[in-house]
Amino acid sequence: MNPPDISQSEWSVMEALWERSPQTASETTKSLRQTMGWAENTVRTLLTRLVEKGAIITAENASGTRTFSPAVKREDCVLAEGQSFMQRIFRGAAKPLLVHFASNVKLTPDEVRELKKLLDQNTCK
Amino acid sequence: MNPPDISQSEWSVMEALWERSPQTASETTKSLRQTMGWAENTVRTLLTRLVEKGAIITAENASGTRTFSPAVKREDCVLAEGQSFMQRIFRGAAKPLLVHFASNVKLTPDEVRELKKLLDQNTCK
DNA sequence: AACTTTTCACTACAGATGTAGTGAAATTAC
DNA sequence: GTAATTTCACTACATCTGTAGTGAAAAGTT
DSSP, X not given: OOOOOOOHHHHHHHHHHHHSOSEEHHHHHHHHHHHHOOOHHHHHHHHHXXXXXXXXXXXXXXXXXXXXXXXXOHHHHHHHHHHHHHHHHHTTOHHHHHHHHHHHSOOOHXXXXXXXXXXXXXXXX | OOOOOOOHHHHHHHHHHHHSOSEEHHHHHHHHHXXXXXXXXXXXXXXXXXXXXXXXXXXXXXXXXXXXXXXXXXXXXXXXXXXXXXXXXXXXXXXXXXXXXXHHSOOOHHXXXXXXXXXXXXXXX
């Protein structure tokens, strides 16, 4: 099963859960209220929608409160988002995408070294 | 002025106009009806919305029919989309993004060579 | 048990998006 | 100049998103 579409706001919730799970709604709320400035119910709505989408699953903790955990792996979602982005903006072509980012972002020499090594491995695969 | 938000469907229209402009609505329609399977009015609606957003501007051709042309450069829009994507999925960090794509796409040895050269230039900048 | 706080199911509501349809006005073709 | 075709302004309408509010039920507190 492919990861479902996850909207921008929903993505923030997923990040919170990928970082630590399971979490109760109030726990998730607590961290996101800070970073996002969201009301309690906003987070709850997003959690509900993510459950509907099948992106997270619920369980109960010892005290009987519902908890939430990711049902999809971050890596899979990143892959899906990346592919959709590449499709939309670069018509699915990998090279222009990499050219774009390689020319438009700042990297340290170390990062450059590491990326070049990765590219070499890509060739071999 | 920054490029406005351009939705996925709208992006297809922009691509048509970036490729050739000015175009009348029916010209744009003709090409997109093929590739996208859209009804005439769908394209017209998207054109209207893009005008409202300031992404394209109108003029008239010799026969008095309205024509459409991009008001924003493709490169600028790609930059904006790229940054928004990087922000959303990689919290704005360039390296993880490049690592992700470098490890998850297929490249020819030639492309790898070219990208490595680009990376070197990045360092120097 | 009564009060307080939490949890949660429902509801709300505006703006964006995808995807057209209607019907009048303008142009083109005879 | 009448018919056919094109253009275009409006309207439509379901879904998704962002961002909550209400109010009842459950749980915790004293």
